[in-house]
Amino acid sequence: MNFSRRHAIQKLRSRRQRYFRVDREIPSRIFFRNSxxxxxxxxxxxxxxxxxxxxxxxxxxxxxxxxxxxxxxxxxxxxxxxxxxxxxFPEVTLDEKGIKLRGIRKIGWAEIKALKIDPTFDLYADIKLKNGTLIHHRIEFSNAEKLRMQVRSFFRKYRQQ
Known part of the structure; x- marks a missing residue:
């Protein structure tokens, strides 16, 4: 009984770690291209x-x-x-200063209140700024999980600076 409960908790924890995973060692700049x-x-x-x-x-x-x-x-x-x-011209550029989506100005990490990569039907980036503006941008990149993980890693590392 105790073993099955522990196993269920570990399984849930590993799912959360896979979903909310971040990289500890990230480069200074990453480009995502759709070529x-x-x-x-x-x-x-x-x-x-x-x-x-x-x-x-x-x-x-x-x-x-x-x-x-x-x-x-x-x-x-x-x-x-x-x-x-x-x-x-890359689709998405991530660096220490902020995120640059194709066709939109560079948005600093300090300006961003919430950031979500939504791969349900098409790949969308929903960026909510601290001044209340919502940016909804379609991304033409195929590897959604890699993009989500890298954006989450950059956002966690550089938003306090």
Whole structure:
């Protein structure tokens, strides 16, 4: 009886530690980029483009195949441009001074009252400032658990400074 109760308490404690986990040793700056998904989309569209080009060369001139290749090349160019921009401009930047979300000014840790990363449907960052302002920002990053842990670690370490 005592063993099962102790086991249940340990299981609950380990769940809490996994959910509210923080890193003790964190670097001075972390960037979160969303470039992995674009890389695979570019690779898939490039292979599809080369197969269509090979089909066009071997079968003769078909206007529908040329139009398909043109539309595919426009998508390929757009994904390549978005991939390069995601490498240059990161989605989320964490450092000692604060958090910087893409498209929003840098928010200092001292200004933040509450911070929540919500991965229910899409990944959202809800930031409640001390002056009562609520910032609700959609993040296009796939690894929600890593982002939550790092944001929580930075917030705990630097909010008192």
């Amino acid at each position: 992995n998904r674009f890389f695979w989309q570019i690779l898939f569209l490039g292979v599809l483009f080369s197969l269509l080009y090979w089909e066009l060369i071997s079968s003769g001139r078909s206007i529908s195949l040329i139009m398909t290749m043109f539309v595919l090349s426009v998508f390929l160019f757009g994904f390549t441009l978005k991939f390069l921009l995601s490498i240059i």
